[in-house]
Amino acid sequence: MREITGLPLVNRVLVTAQRMLPGQVIGIHSDRPLVGYEIVRLVVQLNKQWQAEHGGVLELFSSPESDAVFSVNPEYNKAFGFLLHVDSYHAVTEVTQPRQTVVFNFWHAANTPELAAHVQALFTNIHFSELPTLLNPIASAAELSLPEDTTFRAGTAAIALHRWGYDEQTIVTGYQHSAGLSICDTNDAETYAAVLLADWVACLYRDSFDLARWNILRHELEGIEIFARLIPTWQLCLPE
Template sequence: MLLHPEHHHHPFPFFFVKAAFSEEQCAALEQLFLQDSEWQHQDGEFYRCSLCNVTESIPATFQTEILARMREITGLPLVNRVVVTAQRMLPGQVIGIHSDRPLLGYEIVRLVVQFNKQWQAEHGGVLELFSSPEGEAEFSVNPEYNKAVGFLLHEDSYHGVTEVTQPRQTIVFNFWHMANTPELAAHVQALFANLNFSEFPVTLDPIASAAESSLPEDVTFRAGTAAIALHRWGYDAETIVTGYQHSAGLSTCDTSDAESHAAVLLADWMAYLYRDSFDLMRWNRLQSALAGIEMFPRLMPTWQLCLPVWNELLRS
């Protein structure tokens, strides 16, 4: 399964496998297109295809095996969650250039496997990878039978599929990073429910007003959101102000108090998730910054979701 992957780093990290599965595995996966399932038809200007969630039709043993292999290939801490989608494209359909960046709670790695026998160049349906939405394709993968491409999703993972002239069949496997799960997404939404910046302590008002007059709105919104997180966790006005200034880039959190330091960094990360998307490099920096620090009680629910212990997560 997924033997001899060819790794590439441009235009973004991805790998390519010429023969993804065994003949027996391919035959079983092909049957998914023959099932009388409920297909969702996407017919927008930019994204035209039909999708069907076939996860429950994939044996648990197969899911476990492919998850373990994807962990090996990517080196990422992928949780015990796999969602599998069958995709059909009919003549005239196309998928425009997009990045599928991993929003809060979204998958971080995708494996795309083709099931198109006797494909010819004139059939179209080529998966193209780009470094920008305006540029030319920098890598192309023909949708030939049993070929696979796996790639990390982030804000610059631009890809698209050329127009097809013959039906195109694809199975897509989706995998989640341990620090960007649907459970974390629910936790973030609950923390910031009924968001209201009137919760600021009065000592923050002049600082926030000055920042709003000189900084971009998205920066001050994220800083305000971090301050709300600290307030709702029960921290004092000084820590809330420190958190706002840290998230706005007005100053660096240099408090000697370990709990305040951890709280400010976690609040900044939660605000980033709420406003933007999951960024693997940014998460790696957070993990490094908080390594070896005690997990304080009032931060524990958030900490465990943002920085889970991998060995414990595997046992769950």
């Protein structure tokens, strides 16, 4: 699967056996990889003498409202692998005969269950009141003009910086960067790295693992020194 996907998959594989009974159907969903979730699945079909009228077709969609753009019949010994992301919509049509599959699940090296536990611990008992008062007027103005999801993510990034022990100005810079109010272009390498990493863990906590965004983060922090207070988070988010 590493060769097929070109992804840095860890040596963790979860295998599940699934059985659908007549009349059952799986609706359209994406299974987007939240923090700590698998990123690739390989579905192996174990349905001998499958016929079209038996149903159980795996369908892929470009959106929840679109028609299927690709279909995989559940023929015996056929395997189909796919990448999970926020738009990886798929479904299974109704079955008239039992449908049996074995699913192999694979994890990205930068989105492991260990990272999930670390992120959850970092953001345990969030109270935005713990942030410095210097941020209050900036956050209040942002909340009047920006979506709640945006300001919550920015506040979460600020919490990460605060809990890592950074000063007030760095926390403000991190909030503004995550909210899209300004770009962190400081010449101070540690501030730059901390702000980008805080934005990333805030996205993991609030949204999901975005492979394209992770590749950008990896490129932006490539060659930068790993600073002491960031080591635990950095090594989980950007493993060698």
